[in-house]
Amino acid sequence: MHEERKITEDLYWIGSSDRRLTKFENCFPIPSGVSYNSYLFLDQKTVLLDTVDQSVSRVFFENLEYLLDGHKLDYVIVNHMEPDHAATLGELVLRYPEVTIVGNAKTFQLIRQYFELNLQGHLLEVKEGDTLCSGHHTFSFVMAAMVHWPEVMVTYEAMDKILFSADAFGTFGALSGNIFADEINFEAEWLDEARRYYANIVGKYGIQVQTLLNKAAGLDIEMLCPLHGPVFRVRKKIEWYIDKYSRWATYRPEDIEAVIFYSSVYGNTENAAGLLAGMMADLKVKHIKMYDVSVTDVSYLVSEAFRASHLIFASTTYNGGIFPAMETLLLDLKAHNLQNRTVAVIENGSWAPTAGKKITEMLTGMKNITVLPESITVKSSLQESQREAMQKLAEAVAKSLDEG
């Protein structure tokens, strides 16, 4: 049964949510699901903006058929060709053979790679600044290469001042009836997932996101329609969210806070991490977070590293190197271009501790990372004689936090 939602007089949300998928991109856990948003304008010409993932295709096509009510589909604008939005494009073309696909040269290259369809005469290629008029509405196209994939573009609708932003401003999380951000408690209940989505999906491409934000600054935006998560229609909330994006894209921390990432085989490195946290708390450091990197999925850890200013890595030595889960985290942080952080290192090794040196090498290979000199080497378990050194490390982190 169709379950479309009305957004404006002639714009509808015709997406759906998946709560069964355990890992987005077969990679990132999504315990609260994910939505796939598609939007339809019923104007003199009918215009669809993106399709949906295969998993929700049934209701998508029911929504589309119901709203078109026998009218033809004139255009589908493909802002992003990744299959979570374009898997149903092939079936769309078969169901609506008169449709014209609107995209850029790279979009069409990817369409040909994913679908063997004869699209001759059905492609409308657009470039930066080109426009398309559907009657009352005029769409202009803004290229956003690598705001996840190379073909990505965003579409601005001038009459209602809507930015269809592709993956940008998207978030993990299924939609539950309320499709607008002002109908849910976005800051308290969704921001962590929005940050985790950003850091893991788009975080690597900060420079490209900054380019898009600069282009968006020249647009008068009253509504943000991303491909995942809620629609933003309150200007203050849009500005707040753009500010978050600006911070993430420039790799500036949101919070001057400390996060301790530790790996521990028999609990001794965990003990060292816990002692440090307690000493920092005694020094009035607030909101300290600790994560066992073997327990918490790395996507949450990457997100926390994007949020906090001070990161402490405490790792066991394993196979003559860094403990595997810790190494995965560090490789992920490097892959996502994390920058501008203050870090400290604790290592453990019963006979040849090497993790600390290797962690420091990995961190210093990243941009603008300050490594505090007060590192600790644990040999099997922390000794009473090392309490003073740990206190010095706690004081160094606390001082650095105070300095912002």
Ligand code: FEO
């Ligand atoms: Fe939601 Fe890059 O696809």
